[in-house]
Amino acid sequence: xxxxxxxxxxxxxxxxxxxxxxxxxxxxxxxxxxxxxxxxxxxxxxxxxxxxxxxxxxxxxxxxxxxxxxxxxxxxxxxxxxxxxxxxxxxxxxxxxxxxxxxxxxxxxxxxxxxxxxxxxxxxxxxxxxxxxxxxxxxxxxxxxxxxxxxxxxxxxxxxxxxxxxxxxxxxxxxxxxxxxxxxxxxxxxxxxx
Numbered sequence: 001x002x003x004x005x006x007x008x009x010x011x012x013x014x015x016x017x018x019x020x021x022x023x024x025x026x027x028x029x030x031x032x033x034x035x036x037x038x039x040x041x042x043x044x045x046x047x048x049x050x051x052x053x054x055x056x057x058x059x060x061x062x063x064x065x066x067x068x069x070x071x072x073x074x075x076x077x078x079x080x081x082x083x084x085x086x087x088x089x090x091x092x093x094x095x096x097x098x099x100x101x102x103x104x105x106x107x108x109x110x111x112x113x114x115x116x117x118x119x120x121x122x123x124x125x126x127x128x129x130x131x132x133x134x135x136x137x138x139x140x141x142x143x144x145x146x147x148x149x150x151x152x153x154x155x156x157x158x159x160x161x162x163x164x165x166x167x168x169x170x171x172x173x174x175x176x177x178x179x180x181x182x183x184x185x186x187x188x189x190x191x192x193x194x
Contacts, residue, residue, distance in 0.1 A: 009069055013061050020060070024053055027070065031077050037149040038081040040134055051080050067163070074164040078150075082142045136186035144179035147172055 005026075011019035028049070035048035055076050063072055137145050143165070150156045150164070158176070162169045 005069060006065070009060065009063060009065075013063070020057060023069070024056075027073055028053075030070075031073065034074070034077050034150065034154060035081060037153040038146055039084065040137075044084070048077075048080050048084050051084070052077050055080065071163045074160075075166055078146055078164050081146055085142055133183075133187070136183045139186060140179045140182055141175075144175045144182070147175040148179040148183065151176055 005023075008019045008023050012023060031052050032045055032049045035052070036042065036045035039045050039048060052073070056073060059076075063069065137148065140148060146165070147161055150161050151158070156164070158169050158172050162172045165172065
């Protein structure tokens with residue numbers, strides 16, 4: 001932690017909102033990125049982001065400098081991610097036959113709005129693969145999914161993830177190994193079905 005960050009934390013602990021906002025600005029993209037990589041929904045990721053910084057705001061006076069501020073913040077982020085999913089019901093996916101109103105007021109189906117071009121097939125395949133990966137992630141336990149996304153999508157090291165989740169590195173390796181195996185099995189089924 002830099003001296004500047006220490007001073008910001010101390011000022012925020014005394015109620016300096018400008019210092020707190022500067023701390024948020026320093027970490028907001030990382031927090032939003034972790035939330036999005038875990039939940040894969042912009043609106044839900046924003047809800048998680050808000051909850052994280054609300055908890056940080058409420059708890060910053062209790063921060064005791066025993067760890068890096070970023071470690072403490074990411075631990076809160078991972079806890080919010082893990083609890084958010086259990087509290088939030090999944091959104092329904094729109095059917096391609098669902099009727100929607102176009103800009104000119106006419107009713108048409110979602111399928112009618114898809115552009116008819118040579119890119120449509122490649123976008124559909126890419127979308128199908130992404131959808132299948134997302135379904136595979138949904139089959140993981142919340143801890144496995146979080147470890148998998150932090151490692152493979154966000155590039156964190158095992159040691160960093162262990163610190164964020166307040167676990168041993170062995171536990172993180174176990175989550176990662178088991179999650180990777182389950183993803184591999186899920187993707188094998190997908191590849192053999194085509």
